[in-house]
Amino acid sequence: MTLNEHLARxxxxxxxxxxLELFDSDPQRATRFTFETCGLRADLSKNHVTxxxxxxxxxxxxxxxxxxxxxxxxxxxxxNPSENRPAWHPRLRNLSxxxxxxxxxxxxxxxxxxxxxxxxxxxxxxxxxxxxIGIGGSDLGPRLVVDALAPYRLPGLDLxxxxxxxxxxxxxxxxxxxPESTLIIVSSKSFSTRETMANAERAAxxxxxxxxxxxKQHFVAVTANPAKAADANIPFGEIFNFHEGVGGRxxxxxxxxxxxxxxxxxxxxxxxxxxxxxxxxxxxxxxxxTNLPVLLALIGAWYTNFWDTRSxxxxxxxxxxxxxxxxxxxxxxxxxxxxxxxxxxxxxxQTCGVVWGSSGTMGQHSFFQLxxxxxxxxxxxxxxxxxxxxRDCEGYLEMIANCLSQSRILMRGKNLAEVKAEMRxxxxxADEIKSLAPQKVxxxxxxxxxxxxxxxxxxxxxxxxxxxxxxVYVLSILWEINxxxxxxxxxxxxxxxxxxxxxEGRSQLQELDSSTLNLIRLYQQQT
Numbered sequence: 001m002t003l004n005e006h007l008a009r010x011x012x013x014x015x016x017x018x019x020l021e022l023f024d025s026d027p028q029r030a031t032r033f034t035f036e037t038c039g040l041r042a043d044l045s046k047n048h049v050t051x052x053x054x055x056x057x058x059x060x061x062x063x064x065x066x067x068x069x070x071x072x073x074x075x076x077x078x079x080n081p082s083e084n085r086p087a088w089h090p091r092l093r094n095l096s097x098x099x100x101x102x103x104x105x106x107x108x109x110x111x112x113x114x115x116x117x118x119x120x121x122x123x124x125x126x127x128x129x130x131x132x133i134g135i136g137g138s139d140l141g142p143r144l145v146v147d148a149l150a151p152y153r154l155p156g157l158d159l160x161x162x163x164x165x166x167x168x169x170x171x172x173x174x175x176x177x178x179p180e181s182t183l184i185i186v187s188s189k190s191f192s193t194r195e196t197m198a199n200a201e202r203a204a205x206x207x208x209x210x211x212x213x214x215x216k217q218h219f220v221a222v223t224a225n226p227a228k229a230a231d232a233n234i235p236f237g238e239i240f241n242f243h244e245g246v247g248g249r250x251x252x253x254x255x256x257x258x259x260x261x262x263x264x265x266x267x268x269x270x271x272x273x274x275x276x277x278x279x280x281x282x283x284x285x286x287x288x289x290t291n292l293p294v295l296l297a298l299i300g301a302w303y304t305n306f307w308d309t310r311s312x313x314x315x316x317x318x319x320x321x322x323x324x325x326x327x328x329x330x331x332x333x334x335x336x337x338x339x340x341x342x343x344x345x346x347x348x349x350q351t352c353g354v355v356w357g358s359s360g361t362m363g364q365h366s367f368f369q370l371x372x373x374x375x376x377x378x379x380x381x382x383x384x385x386x387x388x389x390x391r392d393c394e395g396y397l398e399m400i401a402n403c404l405s406q407s408r409i410l411m412r413g414k415n416l417a418e419v420k421a422e423m424r425x426x427x428x429x430a431d432e433i434k435s436l437a438p439q440k441v442x443x444x445x446x447x448x449x450x451x452x453x454x455x456x457x458x459x460x461x462x463x464x465x466x467x468x469x470x471x472v473y474v475l476s477i478l479w480e481i482n483x484x485x486x487x488x489x490x491x492x493x494x495x496x497x498x499x500x501x502x503x504e505g506r507s508q509l510q511e512l513d514s515s516t517l518n519l520i521r522l523y524q525q526q527t
Contacts, residue, residue, distance in 0.1 A: 011306040014048050018445045019411045038278045038463035039454040046411045047447045057298040058288045069477045080484035088245035092253035093273035108266045122214030125180040131160045132259045133199045134187035139163040141252030142259045144327045148320040151389040159263045165195040170202050179210040186221050189248045191228040222255045268458045275462025283470045297474035310353045316383040317360035317403035325357035335472045338481040351479045380448040388455025413444020
C-alpha cells in the first residue's frame with residue numbers, strides 16, 4: 001500500500017469518528033495537540049487528526065524531502081527554478097548580514113532626517129504626512145503591519161496608503177493633505193507596475209498643481225530596479241533598493257517596509273525582523289513533528305487533498321489584524337495557485353484553495369451562517385491575542401468569549417434532540433417544535449485551529465507573518481509546485497496593457513475573442 005493510499009484509507013476512518021469522540025477518548029487531547037513557539041500557541045486539537053494522522057503526514061513530508069527543501073531555502077539555493085532565483089526573504093531579517101545592516105542604516109538615516117526636520121518639502125515645510133503608493137505585496141504587507149501595530153506608532157507623522165488604479169482612492173487621500181508637507185513613497189519591485197506608476201503620476205500632478213516645483217523633495221522610490229526608477233519622469237530624492245530575489249508578497253522585511261519604520265521607528269522595525277528571524281530558526285531546526293509551520297501546512301494539505309476542502313477561513317478576533325485575511329489571500333493564492341509541477345507535469349491533485357475571512361465579530365454577523373450550517377466543509381483559523389495592549393481594550397473579554405464559543409460550536413454543533421429540548425424549555429408547542437426544530441440543527445464536527453499570540457507586538461507579529469510564509473513554502477514542496485513565481489499575474493499585466501492601448505486609440509483591434517471585442521466596442525462607443 002502506498003503512503004497516499006494509506007492516508008486515503010485513514011481519512012475514511014474519520015467518517016465514523018467525530019471530533020467530540022476524539023476528545024471523549026483522550027482527556028489530554030487539547031494539551032497534546034497544542035504547540036508553542038516564538039510567543040505563539042496553536043491549538044490543533046479541534047482538527048480531524050490523531051497521532052497516527054500526524055505520523056502519516058510527517059512521512060509524506062519526508063517522502064517529499066521537505067527537510068532538504070527547508071535547508072535549500074536558507075542556504076540561498078535556487079528554489080524558484082522558473083526564474084532561476086533563490087528566495088531571498090529569510091536573509092532580510094538576518095541582522096548579522098552586512099546587506100541587512102546596510103539597508104537598515106539607509107532607512108534609519110532617512111527616518112532620522114524626516115523626523116528631525118532635516119528633510120523638508122520643496123517650500124521648506126516639515127514633512128507631516130507619508131503617502132505610500134504600491135499594490136499587491138508592496139501595499140498589503142506594510143498596510144497590515146502599520147495598522148496592526150497602531151499602539152506603537154510614534155507621533156508626528158500620519159501614514160496613508162494608495163493602491164487602487166481607480167483615481168477615486170488616490171484623489172480621496174490627497175484631497176485632505178497639505179502638498180507642502182507630504183512625502184510620497186513609490187513602492188514597486190519592477191518599477192513598471194501600471195497601477196503604481198499611474199498613481200505616482202497623479203501625485204506628481206497634484207503637487208505641481210499646488211505650486212510645488214521641487215518634486216525631488218517629495219518623492220522617494222523603493223524598488224529592485226533602481227536604474228528604472230532613476231530614469232523615471234518623476235525625480236526621486238532617494239532610492240531604496242532591495243534584492244531581485246525577494247518576491248513582492250515576501251518583501252515587507254526589505255526596504256518595502258520603509259512606511260512601517262517611518263510609522264513605528266527603526267527599533268520597532270528591527271523587532272519585527274527579529275520576531276520573524278526567531279520563527280526562521282524554529283522552522284529550520286525543529287523536528288517535523290513539532291515544527292509549527294510544517295504542522296499547519298500538513299493539516300492544510302490533509303484537508304485539501306483528502307477531505308476535498310476548497311477554501312479556508314481566517315478569522316482574527318483582534319481589530320489590529322483585520323487586514324490579515326487580505327494579506328494571506330495574496331501570500332497563499334499567488335504563491336500556490338498553480339496547476340503545473342516544477343518539472344512541468346500537470347498536478348494530479350488540488351493545490352491552493354481560496355483563502356478568505358474578516359475580523360471575527362464582523363464575520364459572525366455575515367458569513368458564519370455558512371460555516372455552521374452550510375453544505376461545504378470549511379476549515380477555520382481563529383487568531384486572537386492573550387495579553388499586552390490588546391487586553392486593555394474595552395470589549396477584550398467579550399471578543400475572546402466569542403472566539404472560543406465559535407470554535408466550540410463548529411466542533412460540537414447542536415443535534416435534533418438538544419434543539420427540541422431547548423424549544424420545549426422555551427415554551428414552544430409540539431407542532432412548532434416539529435416544524436422548526438430541524439432548521440436549528442447544526443451538524444458540528446467542523447474543524448478549526450486557534451492561534452494565540454502572547455501579545456500583538458512587533459516581535460510577535462513578525463513571528464506570525466514568518467510562520468505564514470513558511471507554511472506556504474511547505475505546501476509548495478508537498479504539492480511539487482513553485483511558490484515563488486506568478487506567471488498568471490504577469491500575463492494579466494501584459495494583456496491589460498494591450499487592451500488599454502486599444503481603448504486609448506493607440507492600437508488597432510487585435511485578434512481577440514468575440515466577447516472581449518464586443519466589450520471593447522461598447523466602451524469605445526461611449527467616447
